[in-house]
Amino acid sequence: MLAGIDLGGTQVRVALARSDGRLIASFKTKTPLLRTPERMVEWAAEEIERHRRREKVTSITIAAPGPIDIKKGVLVNPPNLPGWRNVPLADLLRRATGARVHVANDADMAGLGEFHRGAGQGTRNMVYITWSTGVGGGLIIDGKLHRGAHGTAGEVGHMIIDPDGPLDNCGQRGCLEAMAGGASLARETGHPASELFKAAASGDAHAREVVERAARYMGLALISLTNALDPELFVMGGGVTRSWGLVQPTMLDTLKSSPFIKPGRRPRLLRARLGDRAGQVGAVEWARINQ
Ligand SMILES: [Zn+2]
Numbered sequence: 463m464l465a466g467i468d469l470g471g472t473q474v475r476v477a478l479a480r481s482d483g484r485l486i487a488s489f490k491t492k493t494p495l496l497r498t499p500e501r502m503v504e505w506a507a508e509e510i511e512r513h514r515r516r517e518k519v520t521s522i523t524i525a526a527p528g529p530i531d532i533k534k535g536v537l538v539n540p541p542n543l544p545g546w547r548n549v550p551l552a553d554l555l556r557r558a559t560g561a562r563v564h565v566a567n568d569a570d571m572a573g574l575g576e577f578h579r580g581a582g583q584g585t586r587n588m589v590y591i592t593w594s595t596g597v598g599g600g601l602i603i604d605g606k607l608h609r610g611a612h613g614t615a616g617e618v619g620h621m622i623i624d625p626d627g628p629l630d631n632c633g634q635r636g637c638l639e640a641m642a643g644g645a646s647l648a649r650e651t652g653h654p655a656s657e658l659f660k661a662a663a664s665g666d667a668h669a670r671e672v673v674e675r676a677a678r679y680m681g682l683a684l685i686s687l688t689n690a691l692d693p694e695l696f697v698m699g700g701g702v703t704r705s706w707g708l709v710q711p712t713m714l715d716t717l718k719s720s721p722f723i724k725p726g727r728r729p730r731l732l733r734a735r736l737g738d739r740a741g742q743v744g745a746v747e748w749a750r751i752n753q
Pocket of ligand 1 (some may be wrong): 488621630631632633634637639
């Protein structure tokens with residue numbers, strides 16, 4: 463059997479599957495309740511043991527927020543898991559379960575989930591983008607997850623949109639995340655991003671302007687990604703896509719405004735289908751591929 467674990471700042475979700483990837487059980491808890499990495503591993507191992515139905519779980523993938531050392535399976539210092547520094551997550555879970563364990567980037571896993579079981583089914587070249595507090599991504603090239611030389615490919619949030627733009631947490635200026643991420647929009651407007659999108663939906667002119675500008679930046683990123691990777695499809699997930707009707711037309715208009723990207727090679731743009739489950743579903747797929 464296989465297991466996929468999605469370790470987020472607010473929730474930990476676990477999915478169990480047969481070796482062909484078919485899900486048979488899933489369970490979750492709130493991350494802060496577990497407090498330490500050791501306790502999280504203990505909880506996950508116990509739940510897996512309880513649900514595995516006499517069969518052995520041989521391959522597990524943990525989708526975790528970056529930065530990650532994917533070779534060693536170590537969580538370096540994820541900003542949304544304060545106190546979890548240099549955690550040897552793969553070793554801890556391997557010891558607790560006896561399974562082969564991989565640690566992978568959460569956006570990569572969400573992209574892989576959408577590719578195999580969600581909006582990306584049937585494609586070969588797809589870019590997944592999560593647009594939420596931050597902006598992340600996962601690249602599927604020729605039917606495979608592309609992780610790059612150091613496992614950091616697909617950091618679409620750190621494409622520079624404006625070299626004179628605001629300073630991003632990563633140290634660069636004018637990153638897509640600093641120009642369009644929910645956290646930066648909240649900083650700029652003084653309201654949570656969810657309120658900003660609500661105000662825009664109800665016709666507030668200033669909120670609309672801020673949202674449209676952010677969607678335009680995202681559209682510019684789609685142009686650059688299309689030129690770099692020639693995908694057939696963009697799949698977009700994350701909290702901002704709850705306001706799809708507000709952002710999709712501007713993103714698409716921006717993409718269409720490129721005279722260089724002729725309609726014949728213009729990728730489609732779809733909303734993600736798996737919602738909060740994308741990470742765990744993708745982690746199961748990665749466990750299947752690497753079993
Ligand atoms: Zn950045």
